[in-house]
Amino acid sequence: MxxxxxxxxxxxxxxxxxxxxxxxxxxxxxxxxxxxxxxxxxxxxxxxxxxxxPPSESGLARYRPLTLRQWVGASVVGVLAIIGAATIVVQLTRWFLGLEAMQDFLATYPGETPLPEGAPVGLPAWLGWQHFFNVFLIVLIIRSGLQVRTERRPPAYWTPRWSRGGQGRISLTLWFHQSLDVLWLVNGVVFVVLLFATGQWMRVVPISWEIIPNAVSAALQYLSLDWPLEDGWVNYNSLQVLAYFATIFIAAPLAAITGVRMSGLWPKGATRLNRVYPVEWARAVHFPVMLYFVGFIVVHIALVLLTGALRNLNHMYAAQDADGWLGFWIFVASLVVIAGAWIAARPTVLAPIAGVLGRVGR
Known part of the structure; x- marks a missing residue:
């Protein structure tokens, strides 16, 4: 001005x-x-x-510090730089794996550890349904969690019906986020119970220290773009096992524990408990865990599509070891449902639902 x-x-x-x-x-x-x-x-x-x-160049509109043309140019340069860096990493990894010592390492540790006797073969239908529910909920949880962090003026507030004097009053966005958290926890408990009841835990829990060098071997094979031989219908490679174990038994509990600490469910008057577990610790952990889930989802989807999309999608959604299109179309239908829920998750839709369990207002 x-x-x-x-x-x-x-x-x-x-x-x-x-x-x-x-x-x-x-x-x-x-x-x-x-x-x-x-x-x-x-x-x-x-x-x-x-x-x-700052004056604009030739009258061009600016978007933050750059013009649209500059943003396009910077994006092209950034993409080319990523492609160049990735090409260098792939070539260096291939050279490294071509060394005699690394050839012996790959022969000793091919990237997969054997399953224990009695391990189930194949993926049951309940696992496919659990996979869909988990993706559906975690996508909306990430969306609402980011909204909570960036929201300055909530569209409305929710207060529990049993509250007196406005205690427990939270924004409608935070109510939606916490409600999704509860559903996700219920889904997770059902998943873990079925995992151990059916023996499927043997496929995602490390049972030997040999999984570490095998996971390193699998990671190097992925970086070389020479995908490790795998058959997810029978056994995951060691890197997959570690990733699934970390997601199910480390990241998910951390998200739950830190989320409960920051929610209205946590007792406010528990002075000693609050001193032992400060809310600052929960906040410092909760957001990085969310970033882990985002990274896991991106890498997981990329590898599913790049390492045999039709067969992988049949494993995950159709409970069959085949190369047909059934799993693909179920996957597409699930994306439509998730996209519909994403669009529908707005105050005009959420307010009547929240009003069943409490009072919604300004």
Whole structure:
């Protein structure tokens, strides 16, 4: 915004008298001198101060610090840089794996550890349904969690029906986030119970220290773009096992424990408990765990599509070891449902639902 115009005085000339508009604009106060009757009041010449807004190039609109053309150029350069860096990593990994010592390492540790006797073969239908429910909920949890962090003025507030004096009042967005958390926890408990009841835990829980070098072997094979031989219908490779174990038994409990600490379910008057487990610790862990889930989902989807999409999707959604299109279309239908829920998750839809369990208002 341009600064207020300031009068320019010439040496020996009487100071200019400030106009009401200049004074109202907050310009600097000028000394005044009475004008003689023989002198005509000539207005002083003024010079506009330079604008503090950075000029746009050729009148192009700016988006934050850059113009649209500059953003496109920066994006192209960034993509090319990523492709170049990835190419270098792939070539270096292939050279490294071509060494005699690494060939012996790959022969000893092919990237997969054998399952214990009695391990189930195949993926049951309940696992496919659990997979869909988990993806459905975690996507909405991430969306609502980001909204809670960036929201400045909530569209509405929710108060429990049993509350007195407005206690427990939270934003409608936070109510939606916490409600999804509860459903996700219930789904997770059912998943873990079925996992151990059916023996499927043997496929995602490390049972030998050999899984570490095998996971390193699998990671190097992925980096070389020479995918490790795998058959997810029978056994996951060691890197997959570690990733699934970390997600199910480490990241998910951390998300639950830290989420409960920051929610209204946590007892406010438990002084000793609050001292042992400060809310600052929960906040410091909760957001990085969310970033882990985002990264896991991105890498997981990329590898599913790049390492045999039709067969992998049949494993995950159709409970069959085949190369048909059934799993693909179930996957597409699930994306439609998730997209519909994403669009529908707005205050006009959430408020009536929240009103069943509490009071919604401003």
């Amino acid at each position: 341009a600064a207020s115009a300031a009068p320019v005085e010439s040496v020996g000339a009487p100071p200019a008298v400030p106009t009401p508009s200049a004074a109202a604009a907050g310009g600097p106060a000028s000394a005044t001198a009475p004008a003689s009757s023989t002198e005509s009041a000539e207005p002083a010449a003024t010079v506009s101060a330079p604008s503090s807004r």
